[in-house]
Every structure is written in C-alpha cells, then in structure tokens.
Amino acid sequence: MSWQFTVGLRVKGKADRIVVDAEDALIAALRAKADQPEATIMYVRRSNRRGDTRHPPRPHTDAIER
Secondary structure (H helix, E strand, C coil): CCEEEEEEEEECCEEEEEEEEECCHHHHHHHHHHHCCCCEEEEEEECCHHHHHHCCCEECCCCCCC
16 A cells, blocks of 8 residues: 655755655655655655645656756
8 A cells, every 4th residue: 555755855955845655654765865865854744635735745756956
C-alpha cells in the first residue's frame, strides 16, 4: 500500500517541498535524498488535501535547478 508524502527540502539555501509516493516516511525521505543528494531533509509528513491545496508542492518527477 502506497501513501503520498510531502518532503520538505533545503537546497542551496532555498526551501522547497515535493510529493513522493512511498510505503512509509523513511522511504519517501530516502527517495527524495537519492534524487537530490545535496539537499537537507527538513521534514516528511503525509500529504493532506486541505493544506496542500493552499500551498501546492511540486511532484517528485520535477528536478530542482542545480
């Protein structure tokens, strides 16, 4: 069973959030870290419809400008 997690990152002093499909929060964080090795993981939480509608994160497939 897969959930959607929002992962908060900091890359080169800029904060960003992405959505990752994963079985648990640790796997979501590891997938985000594998995609952006220089990023610092600030938080991982399950995505929620109300909060994420107001402040939409970008999908995991988009790359952060390096």
